[in-house]
Amino acid sequence: MRISDKAVTARLKELEVELRPGVSLKEKTSLGIGGATDELLLHRFDTIPQVMRLLADEKIPYRFLGGGTNVLIADGELPWVVLHLPATRPGMRIDGNAAYVDASADLGGMVTFCAKHNLGGMEGLIGVPGSVGGALRMNAGAYGTQIGSHVREVELYRASSGEVETVRGNDIRFDYRHTSFAPDDVMLRVKLELPEKPYQEFVAGIRVCNEKRRSSQPLNQKSAGCIFKNPAGGSAGRMIDELKLKGHRVGDAMVSDRHANFFVNAGKATCADMLRLMDDVRGRVRAAYSVELENEVIVWKN
Ligand code: EPU
Secondary structure, three states, X not given: OOOOOHHHHHHHHHOOEEEEEEEEHHHHOOOOOOOEEEEEEEOOHHHXXXXXXXXXXXXXXXXXXXXOOOEEEOOOEOOOEEEXXXXXXXXXXXXXXXXXXXXXXXXXXXXXXXXXXXXXXXHHHOOOOOEHHHHHHHOOEEOOEEHHHHEEEEXXXXXXXOEEEXXXXXXXXXXXXXXXXXXXXXXXXXXXXXXXXXXHHHHXXXXXXXXXXXXXXXXXOEEEEEOEOOOOOOOHHHHHHHOOOOOOEEXXXXXXXXXXXXXXXXXXXXXXXXXXXXXXXXXXXHHHHOOOOOEOOEEEOO
16 A cells, blocks of 8 residues: 555654655565555654544554564555554663563563563563564463563553553453454553563573574574464474474475474465465364364464
């Protein structure tokens, strides 16, 4: 989708929104898949309500993109613009046991920043790629840690009210890779409360997690992490592996030969290839185990 109306581009400029025309989202996602559209970089939090009102008035559909590490985006010309909070110099501040962090911050960067102030508890998250905002929305987790356990407050833009609101951690449901945020809530900042932990202990903790991750996950290939959620009491990776589907492919979309719940872009995979591979594998798992695998990756279709 392209914004060409001069009045709209002028108003965006006034609101300090940078319009980048015709950006390829392949470059913005860890899967290296995605079509093209205009990208809007929101340089100021305080103008977000006005920007959203402008987009609504002008009937310009949009999607918010965080780190792009857990999303599968459609091919071709996309029917919505993409909004982005720039990740350069995101705010991060410590006060006692509390950390105040902008949603655009890199998740690993935030965990390390807190650790350097002797605040731990999030060691498992260190190798999870993505932004703090994306991690909040999905309740990212690994190796026994999930971000939701530490959240005390979230500042967000609530599309349904058109206002920036602060929501208390107790009023948010954080489940396995699912939260009670509305799909159009925009994460802006978070307050976390973290236990004290000497930096040396943190370093020892992440060494163990990194080793486990390196030995089981295809870290040097293009992926969106795990493609399916684990079913209750089961393991998607183990089931797909047992069906001997490692290396199975549709075009350049391939089941990783390292971890069967990672689907990788082994070359020039398209979204259509990836979706066909997901459907194929889902069908085989259903037939063999009578289990319906649910997507863990977020799919943005046209
Ligand atoms: N397994 C296999 N074959 C495989 C992959 C796994 O047999 O190809 C077996 C393993 O041997 C193990 C079991 O399946 O017995 C579980 O595997 P693993 O420990 O790798 O964990 P997982 O359940 O597949 C989850 C998260 C990961 C997270 C790890 C570590 C989900 C969907 N995945 O993976 O998160 O990094 O635990 O905590 O919950 C992600 O969210 O994108 C992600 C990768």
